Amino acid sequence: MDYVSANPVSQKDETIKNNGFFPDIQTRDFQLQTRVDGTVTPERLKSTLLNAMIEVNRELYQWRIGQAAKTLKEVPAEQINGESELMILYQRAVFCFAKASLIERYRDIDTTAQGNKKADTMTPAIDEVWRDGKWALQRIKGETHNTVELI
Template structure:
């Protein structure tokens, strides 16, 4: 049940990925990231697909490097080649789901808007920015970079 008192109906839908990164699940996203019950399943799936495409683009170089090392799929990678595969899969999902939540939180005002009962927990701009930052941290982690990068100019 969401904070609004409306029951959340889990959407049992898989989002197919490119074969290298794991497939994603709308219901896993709903359970893990507590989205408002007002969102339609199609909007959730669209948000995940958009975020997945962006994260995959951000990680294209890392994917190419790992594929050159013989990794065909992150989830099934040989533990001798990629011993932290479960961590990488979790980090990938965090990157996608946080980016999807950042996108969807921006959409909330168009999904359900009641002037006298504006819910800042769902609509405040810093909420979406925070989830976008979480996503970027996970992407940087998979890329092998730290949270902060400094360049000597």
């Protein structure tokens, strides 16, 4: 199965059902918010979002079972633009994990010298997207942004 289309593919909005606690994800929201165009096939897009949801849900498992609420929306949180900040952060984590995964896999498609140079320039962007996703997870869990490196 091909995961890359040379020409943009017409994308329809699809709802990816979650586990009941965490919110469902709309494929179109992901595309619009992360600037993913139609060169990513619908199958690849859905697969990537499913995997990102699994990763984020697993990262939040211990936190989730400690909540008295039945859904993330019911967990007490600040409201931003009429929406729970936890819902916003959850979507950000999923979208960042999915976007980083797509960038990592799609940067090697053009194997020309120019393509290799472009791939090298994308590495910092990939790291930043992974970081943003991890920060969203930390905020949901009530943790601070700590980055520690050995020198």
